[in-house]
Amino acid sequence: DQQVKQNSPSLSVQEGRISILNCDYTNSMFDYFLWYKKYPAEGPTFLISISSIKDKNEDGRFTVFLNKSAKHLSLHIVPSQPGDSAVYFCAAPRSSNTGKLIFGQGTTLQVKP
Template structure:
């Protein structure tokens, strides 16, 4: 039962263009959604999050959009930089279970110079 899904295993984007990473979920009880970035041989690091009561959160080059009716969220990176190349994980949790994250399978982003 995959409650959080990232259907694109990989994405390749030219430097300076927009990267859009997508995530779908099935559990309408999720209260919080997060994006993590992971470099090889390192642990995941937090990138940006959004509460279920919002539809957009922005932090510098990173914006997360949430469409609750479609149970879909996306991460936009503008402009993309080669250093953004990594695996991006979408995750969700419920209130008072902040550390118990449900992760998607990840999308490997490659930003080409």
């Protein structure tokens, strides 16, 4: 049972445009969400997070939006840069303090110069 889903395996955008990566979840008990970025042959790197008490969190070019009623979150990257080309994973902790993260299957973003 995949509780965190990223239904788009890949996304291609032009440099300077907006990239929107989507994530859906099924467990309404999730109260915290994270996005990780992964380059080939490297481990995932934490990018940005959002608590369920918020509907938006912004950090520079990266903004995460949370729609609790739809059980949907999205990561916006504006403007997109070629260095943003990577695999993006969304994740949610199954319980509040065990660190057990449930990951989506990832979306590969390609930003074309």
